[in-house]
Amino acid sequence: MPTLYHSPNSRSSRVIAQLMLMGKLDAVEVVIVDVPRHDGTGCRDPRNPHPEGKVPYLITDDGVGIRESAAIMIYLDEVFDQPFSPKLGEATRGAYLSWMVYSAGVLEPVLVAAFSGLDHPALAETFRGMSEVAAELESALHTAPYLLGHTLSVADILMASPFQWAPHLMPESALIRDWVSRVGAQVDGDALAAFETEGGKQIAAKDMP
Ligand SMILES: N[C@@H](CCC(=O)N[C@@H](CS)C(=O)NCC(=O)O)C(=O)O
Numbered sequence: 001m002p003t004l005y006h007s008p009n010s011r012s013s014r015v016i017a018q019l020m021l022m023g024k025l026d027a028v029e030v031v032i033v034d035v036p037r038h039d040g041t042g043c044r045d046p047r048n049p050h051p052e053g054k055v056p057y058l059i060t061d062d063g064v065g066i067r068e069s070a071a072i073m074i075y076l077d078e079v080f081d082q083p084f085s086p087k088l089g090e091a092t093r094g095a096y097l098s099w100m101v102y103s104a105g106v107l108e109p110v111l112v113a114a115f116s117g118l119d120h121p122a123l124a125e126t127f128r129g130m131s132e133v134a135a136e137l138e139s140a141l142h143t144a145p146y147l148l149g150h151t152l153s154v155a156d157i158l159m160a161s162p163f164q165w166a167p168h169l170m171p172e173s174a175l176i177r178d179w180v181s182r183v184g185a186q187v188d189g190d191a192l193a194a195f196e197t198e199g200g201k202q203i204a205a206k207d208m209p
Helices: 013-022 069-079 093-116 121-127 130-141 154-165 174-186 189-205
Strands: 003-006 029-032 057-059 065-067
Touching: 003 013, 013 069, 013 154, 013 189, 029 189, 057 069, 065 069, 069 093, 069 154, 093 121, 093 130, 093 154, 130 174, 154 174
Parallel strands: 003 029
Antiparallel strands: 003 057, 057 065
8 A cells, every 4th residue: 555644734635635536545544744834833754754854755555755746646646547637648648747747847936936025037937937827727727627628637636736725826817716616626625624633633742653
């Protein structure tokens, strides 16, 4: 069974959301770990094997460590027969891969620059900015409810997640706002909240195996 290192209300929460959507939360061992938080709480957890103590981190059945949310989400979707991604050879496979890599390679740095107030020509030259991100999302969403068309994919779960956690970073766009709500509504919010609360309690009590 793969092992997922997860900290509640963090970037690994989107992997938990994916597992819940797939009905596979029980097929992965989830280890709750602490991480340092921006507000100064939390700390690096010695039990987390991620080379920098980050989450998410996945150890496969073969003992291989996978880092980066996009890689972990692609891997888990594939391990469980791709319920939320186009199969090899399907027309939307390329768009799916584009969104998964765009999330880590463009969206994340652009969001970090935006909320940190960083403005440097090299950042704009390399990644562009929030207006280009908004234009990219809108061009996919103006004809369909999800990024790949009429069905939810892992790309929606990953790309929408920063805006679910930080709605103030969401571009001013009804198309994007409605898509973020639509994606959020697919996940059982109560079950996810209960899971996160339980994980938070374990960390608070340091009641971790
Ligand atoms: N690009 C990575 C980012 C991982 C990341 O920065 N995770 C945060 C949690 S939201 C973390 O573990 N922070 C603890 C630290 O930086 O030590 C991914 O998406 O997997």
